[in-house]
Amino acid sequence: xxxxLAALLLLAACSGLLVVLSRDPKRQVFAIAANGLVLGLLFTxxxxxxxxxxxIAVGTxxxxxxxxxxxxxxxxxxARQ
Amino acid sequence: MTARWRLGLLxxxxxxxxxxxxxxxxxxxxxxxxxxxxxxxxxxxxxxxxTVSNMVAAVNFDVRGLDTLGEESMLLCAVTxxxxxxxxxxxxxxxxxxxxVPGRATIERDDASIVVCRIGAPILLAFSAYVxxxxxxxxxxxxxxxxxxxxALLLVYLGDGYARWRSRVPHPLMAxxxxxxxxxxxxxxxxxxxxxxxxxxxxxxxGKWKDLYSGGLMVPVNIGVALAVxxxxxxxxxxxxxxxxxxxxDPVPDEEDA
Amino acid sequence: xxxxxWLVTAWLFGIGIYGIVTSRDYVHIIGSLSVCQSxxxxxxxxxxxxxxxGPPIFYEHPPGTASVDPVVHALVLTDIVVxxxxxxxxxxxxxxxxxRCGTTDPQQLRPLRHTK
Numbered sequence: 001x002x003x004x005l006a007a008l009l010l011l012a013a014c015s016g017l018l019v020v021l022s023r024d025p026k027r028q029v030f031a032i033a034a035n036g037l038v039l040g041l042l043f044t045x046x047x048x049x050x051x052x053x054x055x056i057a058v059g060t061x062x063x064x065x066x067x068x069x070x071x072x073x074x075x076x077x078x079a080r081q
Numbered sequence: 082m083t084a085r086w087r088l089g090l091l092x093x094x095x096x097x098x099x100x101x102x103x104x105x106x107x108x109x110x111x112x113x114x115x116x117x118x119x120x121x122x123x124x125x126x127x128x129x130x131x132t133v134s135n136m137v138a139a140v141n142f143d144v145r146g147l148d149t150l151g152e153e154s155m156l157l158c159a160v161t162x163x164x165x166x167x168x169x170x171x172x173x174x175x176x177x178x179x180x181x182v183p184g185r186a187t188i189e190r191d192d193a194s195i196v197v198c199r200i201g202a203p204i205l206l207a208f209s210a211y212v213x214x215x216x217x218x219x220x221x222x223x224x225x226x227x228x229x230x231x232x233a234l235l236l237v238y239l240g241d242g243y244a245r246w247r248s249r250v251p252h253p254l255m256a257x258x259x260x261x262x263x264x265x266x267x268x269x270x271x272x273x274x275x276x277x278x279x280x281x282x283x284x285x286x287x288g289k290w291k292d293l294y295s296g297g298l299m300v301p302v303n304i305g306v307a308l309a310v311x312x313x314x315x316x317x318x319x320x321x322x323x324x325x326x327x328x329x330x331d332p333v334p335d336e337e338d339a
Numbered sequence: 340x341x342x343x344x345w346l347v348t349a350w351l352f353g354i355g356i357y358g359i360v361t362s363r364d365y366v367h368i369i370g371s372l373s374v375c376q377s378x379x380x381x382x383x384x385x386x387x388x389x390x391x392x393g394p395p396i397f398y399e400h401p402p403g404t405a406s407v408d409p410v411v412h413a414l415v416l417t418d419i420v421v422x423x424x425x426x427x428x429x430x431x432x433x434x435x436x437x438x439r440c441g442t443t444d445p446q447q448l449r450p451l452r453h454t455k
Contacts, residue, residue, distance in 0.1 A: 001390075002340060005340075006340055006343055009343055009344055009347045009381070010343075010347070012347060012351070012377070012381060013347045013350050013351060016350070016351045016354055016355070016374045016377060016378075017354055019358075019370055019371065019373070019374050020354050020355060020357060020358030020370075020371050020374055021358075023362075023363070023364070023367060025364055025366040025367050025370070028366070028367055028370045029370075031370075032370055032373065035373075035374070035377065039377055039380065039381075042381070042384075043380070043384060043415075046384045046385065046387075046388050046407070047388065047392060047393060047394045047395075047406070047407045048384055048387075048394065048407070048412045048415070049220035049394050049396070050135070050137045050138075050220045050221065050222065050225065050394075050396075050412055050416050051137075051380070051384065051412050051415050051416045051419065053212070053220060053221060053225040053229075054224055054225040054228055054416050054419045054420055055380075055419050057225060057228035057229045057231075057232055058228045058419050058420055058422075058423045059419070061228075061231075061232040061235060062228060062231055062232060062235070062314060062318075062423055063373070063423050063426060065235055065318070066317075066318070066321060066423075066426065066427050066430055067366065067369075067370070067430065069318075069321040069322060069324070069325060070321065070324075070366060070430040070431075070433065070434055071366065072182075072325045073321070073324040073325050073434055074366070074433075074434060074437050074443065075182045076180045076181075076182055076325060076327070077434075077437055077438055077441075078437075078441075079182050079183055081441055084361065084363075084446065087360050087361070088360060088361055090360075091356065091357065091360045091361075095353060095356075102349050105345075106342055106345040106346060106349060107342070109345050109386075110386075111341035112340060112341050112342070112343065112344050112345075112385055112388065113341075113388055113389055113390040114389070114390075115389050115408075116386065117386070117387065117408050117410065117411075119408075119410055120387060120395075120407075120408030120409055120410045120411070121408070123395075123409055123410060124395055124402070124406055124409065125402070125403070128397050128402035129402070134396060134397045134398045135395075135396050135398075136395035136396065136397070136406075136409035137395060137396070137409045137412045137413050137416060139409070140409050140410055140412075140413035141413040141416065141417060145410075145413060149413075149417060152417045152418070152421050155421050155424075155425070156420070156421050156424045159421070159424035159425050159427065159428045160424055160427075162428050162431075163424075163427050163428045163431040166428075166431045166432065166435055167431055167434075170435060170438060218398060219396065219398055220394070220396055222416075224416055224417060224419075224420040225416075225420075227420070228420055228423075291398060310420060313424060314423070314424070317424065317427050321427070321430075321431075324434065
């Protein structure tokens with residue numbers, strides 16, 4: 001249990017770093033989704049199934065989609081201008 | 082301020098704050114030792130006082146219910162703000178055609194992905210209903226159920242595209258569901274005041290422990306939250322999608338690849 | 340191990356701030372802000388955690404068995420969902436900035452000047 005928690009905490013630190021370091025928003029979306037999944041696993045390991053459920057539904061599906069649609073709208077604005 | 086100055090300022094600020102952060106990190110109790118007495122009191126008392134088995138739901142919908150009502154209205158405000166901003170510049174009319182970025186290929190959907198999405202969406206929707214109804218018994222509750230239901234709707238979008246989503250998931254209905262959910266929560270909070278007891282006091286029978294109906298007033302509050310979250314996010318996603326559409330017709334068939 | 344969660348929290352918050360400060364794109368700033376936000380989740384859930392305890396759901400094990408703190412779970416749970424709506428609001432604002440000014444780069448914006 002100890003090892004799993006330590007590994008997941010370090011993984012969360014790495015995936016957070018990845019979100020920040022991926023400067024291109026199109027790539028960052030995938031980093032955000034991965035970060036959401038890692039956080040969901042970490043919350044499960046921290047005995048918080050409720051929180052993990054909402055993090056996985058929101059963090060890996062809903063938020064990345066909102067980012068993608070925003071980027072699509074920005075790209076279309078750019079094409080129109 | 083140039084980027085280099087900003088970075089320099091950040092490094093200076095972080096170096097200045099580092100000793101304070103280190104002091105806090107070492108002063109915090111060691112990881113995994115019980116610290117907060119309040120949570121343990123909740124664990125000890127609430128299963129008997131409220132006859133629910135999910136302590137998180139009990140805290141959310143009963144002990145800090147008024148606070149959750151505040152969060153719920155934050156959700157409502159954020160959704161309203163986003164919709165107002167989007168419609169303010171676009172107007173309320175709906176564009177007929179999917180927009181498209183010139184020079185980007187339009188990829189046809191695979192039959193397999195359509196089938197998977199069409200099978201997956203109703204299953205996810207059923208699962209979200211399960212999560213909402215068993216909110217006081219097993220892990221879950223209104224917030225998660227709403228989010229899961231929206232991801233079921235997203236599968237409709239992934240499988241059949243936004244044009245289909247718009248005809249299948251009526252926008253006014255989603256806005257109505259959002260308002261209905263929020264109203265249900267407010268009524269549950271306000272009605273006990275009419276009997277001159279504190280807000281959110283459960284006047285319903287508490288039900289049986291580990292039963293589908295347990296926790297009294299928590300059940301309608303749970304469902305209200307689920308409806309509000311589902312409606313809010315569905316409205317939000319639909320308004321975002323409208324942003325990627327163009328009024329002029331397009332030579333390529335109606336197909337998005339966002 | 341006793342200090343690791345707190346260090347991870349500080350790291351996530353710091354790296355998020357770094358991303359916000361050095362960013363050249365509003366959408367990237369919003370993503371970095373979500374990293375800052377996730378640091379609060381890690382902090383709260385780690386404070387509530389106890390060794391050798393189950394989740395605070397007394398379905399299979401009876402009430403009275405050791406379990407982690409449900410209060411912090413309730414706080415984080417609602418914040419995740421509400422935070423997603425707030426993120427959407429921020430994304431809309433970034434979209435509007437792009438519509439009005441034609442850029443999402445904070446460097447190219449002049450503060451409080453009408454650009455159209």
